[in-house]
Amino acid sequence: MNSGDMLYQLVFLIFICGIFSGVFFLVRSLVTKQPSKSGNIEQKLDRIIDLLEKDKKN
Template identity: 75%
Template sequence: MNIGDVIFQLITFICLFGVFLGVFFLVRSLVIKQPSKSENIEQKLDRIIDLLEKDKKN
């Protein structure tokens, strides 16, 4: 076995490992739902609207 074959096998294994890691992190990101930024913005806007309505009543 010459050095070219060893390098080719190492590169192949690294690429294969990278594909498995990519799939793992993709599935992990889809399964673990973090609160989205739009929900946080929506809550802040609701708070601002409530404060404006209170201010309008006074």
Template identity: 90%
Template sequence: MNSGDMLYQLVFLIFIFGLFSGVFFLVRSLITKQPSKSENIEQKLDRIIDLLEKDNKN
């Protein structure tokens, strides 16, 4: 087996591994569907604003 064949097999193995990893992470992200970080930040900011408004009224 010469070095060209070994290089080809190595590149193809890395490609196959990357393809399976990409599909795995895509499926995992679609299944978990966590609320986005921006929504969480908006909710926290709304809560802080509400608390500040209550504090200013008192």
């Protein structure tokens, strides 16, 4: 095996690892954004419930 073949395989291996890393971080960022949205929804629902309870008391 000559040095050109080894260089080609090394570059190709780095390229493949880069693609898998990119997909991994893309999926991870999409998954981690979901809980914050549900947290905001829960806070809004809690506020609505509190306002409805105050309205019933009055």
